[in-house]
Amino acid sequence: MKFKQQLTRLKQSKEFKDWKKQNPDIYLVHGFLMIKDDTQTSWQIGFYDKKSDKVTSFFMETPIKISPPAEIFKKQGIVKELNPEEIRLDLKQALKIAEKEKEKYKESTLQTVAIVQNIDIGTIWNITYLTQSSNALNFKISVTDGKILDQLKTSFIQHQAS
Numbered sequence: 135m136k137f138k139q140q141l142t143r144l145k146q147s148k149e150f151k152d153w154k155k156q157n158p159d160i161y162l163v164h165g166f167l168m169i170k171d172d173t174q175t176s177w178q179i180g181f182y183d184k185k186s187d188k189v190t191s192f193f194m195e196t197p198i199k200i201s202p203p204a205e206i207f208k209k210q211g212i213v214k215e216l217n218p219e220e221i222r223l224d225l226k227q228a229l230k231i232a233e234k235e236k237e238k239y240k241e242s243t244l245q246t247v248a249i250v251q252n253i254d255i256g257t258i259w260n261i262t263y264l265t266q267s268s269n270a271l272n273f274k275i276s277v278t279d280g281k282i283l284d285q286l287k288t289s290f291i292q293h294q295a296s
Contacts, residue, residue, distance in 0.1 A: 153200060170245045179192045189213075259277060
């Protein structure tokens, strides 16, 4: 199911409505999904609470599960709100763009991580491929026009000098 559909399902749920009454000052910050062998996990949808400086994630299973508030990875203390109305490109379209670009690297994928979020360069699909050669290929794709705004290949194994 698509991110926006899951977000609508969440906002209509008793779990979310009850939680929001207790946490009125929260805002949407991300949608997170992992894909392995064409099988995807349930969406995780995160909301940030500025007062506690923590994020609460909702696991879009049946029933919906709520994580305890957790620390969030952020740059310079800024956690930008995600506006779902900006998302014109769905995950399937973003993955097609990233897959085409990934072909240049000739890497076999073990797992794919997809995050929709608002960061310093804009609202993006942040797609990372973890590869068999212990590399991470990351593509930041605009949710409005599908343009690749940034890409990076890094090793996720630390090499130490002898």
